[in-house]
Amino acid sequence: MLARELCYVIRMERVVFEREDVHKCCRLVSELCKEAGCDEACDMCAKAAEAVLASEETYLELCEQSCKKCSESRQPKTPQLGKTTYVA
Numbered sequence: 001m002l003a004r005e006l007c008y009v010i011r012m013e014r015v016v017f018e019r020e021d022v023h024k025c026c027r028l029v030s031e032l033c034k035e036a037g038c039d040e041a042c043d044m045c046a047k048a049a050e051a052v053l054a055s056e057e058t059y060l061e062l063c064e065q066s067c068k069k070c071s072e073s074r075q076p077k078t079p080q081l082g083k084t085t086y087v088a
Contacts, residue, residue: 003032004070007045011063022052022059033070041069 010017010025017025026049033042044066052059 003029003036003038003041003045004067006032007063007067007070011060019052023049026052033066038070041066044069 006025007029010022010029014022026045030042030045030049033039033045044062048059048062048066051062
C-alpha cells in the first residue's frame, strides 16, 4: 500500500522533481513492491525508473501498467457474498 501511495504522489507531483529524484523514488517503490511479493509491479517500476532518465512518455506508460497490475493484485480471487471491495 505504501508503494502505491508513493507512486501516486511521484506521478502527480513529478513537475517539482528532477529526473534523478524520480529515478531514485521509483527504485524505492520497486523495492517496496518486491518486498510485498509483487514481482510484476516491481519489474515495471524498475523499468520506469530507468525510463524516466530517457523518455517521460515511456516512463508514464510503464507507471500506468504498473499501477494497473497493483490494483489487479488487490482484487479478490473469489467473490465474497455480501462484501464490497475497496480499491484506492
